Amino acid sequence: MLTPQVGENIGLSQQLTTQVDHVFVFLEIFSCEGGIQSYVKDVFQAYLESSKPLRAEVFILRDTPGCTNPFESDRFKFHYFKTTSPLLGRVRMTAALFTHLIRQRPQHVFCGHVKLAPLVGMLCQFLGIPYTVMTYGKEVWEPLPKAMKSSLQKAAQVWTISRYTREVACTVNNLNPVQVKILPCAVDGDRLTPGQKPTTLLERYGLQDAKVLMTVARLWSGDIYKGVDITIQALPQIAEVFPEVKYLVIGRGDDQPRLAKLAKDLGVSDRVVFAGFVPTEELVEHYRLADAYIMPSQEGFGIVYLEAMACGVPVLSGDADGSAEPLLDGKLGWRVPHRDPKAVAVACIEILKGEDQRCDGQWLREMAIATFGMDAFQQRLQQEFLSLSKLL
Numbered sequence: 001m002l003t004p005q006v007g008e009n010i011g012l013s014q015q016l017t018t019q020v021d022h023v024f025v026f027l028e029i030f031s032c033e034g035g036i037q038s039y040v041k042d043v044f045q046a047y048l049e050s051s052k053p054l055r056a057e058v059f060i061l062r063d064t065p066g067c068t069n070p071f072e073s074d075r076f077k078f079h080y081f082k083t084t085s086p087l088l089g090r091v092r093m094t095a096a097l098f099t100h101l102i103r104q105r106p107q108h109v110f111c112g113h114v115k116l117a118p119l120v121g122m123l124c125q126f127l128g129i130p131y132t133v134m135t136y137g138k139e140v141w142e143p144l145p146k147a148m149k150s151s152l153q154k155a156a157q158v159w160t161i162s163r164y165t166r167e168v169a170c171t172v173n174n175l176n177p178v179q180v181k182i183l184p185c186a187v188d189g190d191r192l193t194p195g196q197k198p199t200t201l202l203e204r205y206g207l208q209d210a211k212v213l214m215t216v217a218r219l220w221s222g223d224i225y226k227g228v229d230i231t232i233q234a235l236p237q238i239a240e241v242f243p244e245v246k247y248l249v250i251g252r253g254d255d256q257p258r259l260a261k262l263a264k265d266l267g268v269s270d271r272v273v274f275a276g277f278v279p280t281e282e283l284v285e286h287y288r289l290a291d292a293y294i295m296p297s298q299e300g301f302g303i304v305y306l307e308a309m310a311c312g313v314p315v316l317s318g319d320a321d322g323s324a325e326p327l328l329d330g331k332l333g334w335r336v337p338h339r340d341p342k343a344v345a346v347a348c349i350e351i352l353k354g355e356d357q358r359c360d361g362q363w364l365r366e367m368a369i370a371t372f373g374m375d376a377f378q379q380r381l382q383q384e385f386l387s388l389s390k391l392l
Contacts, residue, residue, distance in 0.1 A: 121151030137300020312361025
């Protein structure tokens with residue numbers, strides 16, 4: 001008989017004295033960084049700040065008890081299931097989750113990734129517990145396997161972060177649009193603020209007296225849609241107007257050699273600076289280096305656009321994706337065909353000239369925070385919890 005690992009969490013039998021309102025189930029949160037993980041942490045923060053004293057249990061398949069977790073409290077209890085055998089970890093989590101759902105009968109279960117939806121859907125349907133599946137972007141842009149699709153179709157709700165993802169997911173996976181609720185990403189305006197370009201970073205990257213374009217992205221060969229290569233291709237045209245332009249690329253991955261070769265072949269390698277991985281706590285000062293944030297991508301939403309705008313940096317995105325939302329359909333930034341270097345170059349030149357209202361850093365920050373700040377996010381989240389309670 002399988003039982004939870006020692007040290008994994010408090011014994012389940014000891015938790016029965018405390019009513020649990022919700023259960024969350026995720027692949028991973030604290031063992032890696034990315035847009036999904038950032039979004040989940042914002043959900044947790046809003047949950048903790050809810051005026052109603054909600055309590056939740058959180059089951060995480062690929063994190064360990066030793067991870068840094070700032071959300072451990074009497075409102076959140078975490079269960080970790082990472083083992084050297086992925087299959088064993090999944091079996092253990094399934095057993096622990098099933099036991100917990102039987103004993104506690106929470107009001108609602110939130111499935112944090114479509115890959116976990118068949119498991120959560122099976123258990124919740126068997127026990128008659130309503131559940132919500134959280135989606136983010138490209139993982140639901142293509143037709144899903146039958147079990148995943150069925151678990152989404154049978155969910156009480158599906159959450160997603162943009163109109164674009166809702167439209168694509170509903171079309172390709174035959175979901176009811178009424179069932180799919182939009183809960184966009186949030187930006188922390190207290191942490192992300194404008195400021196002077198840090199002298200130490202200007203010297204580190206050789207950006208003194210430069211007009212700085214910047215992108216923060218994974219440089220994986222499977223993620224070329226981020227548009228770093230397109231921005232590099234746009235540099236020669238931009239340099240004709242702004243010969244001091246440089247491109248700061250923050251991130252790491254196996255696609256960097258290809259990108260470096262592309263810059264060399266185009267004669268702009270001296271303009272492209274690969275900064276590598278930058279910890280989250282250092283990103284604010286890096287955003288302050290930028291005169292423009294450039295990512296002609298295909299995004300489910302694009303939290304990085306909000307982060308840049310909160311720092312007073314004008315932004316450029318693709319025009320056929322979920323980035324319409326953070327840019328308010330172009331009101332807050334430039335949207336261009338995402339694989340068009342000439343369009344990127346023209347927009348970058350406009351941004352660097354600084355004549356458009358969308359280049360007004362203070363206005364840009366105020367608009368972004370008013371729409372996507374943590375207060376707005378918390379209000380949306382509380383409305384969703386209220387709507388779910390009406391489903392009971």
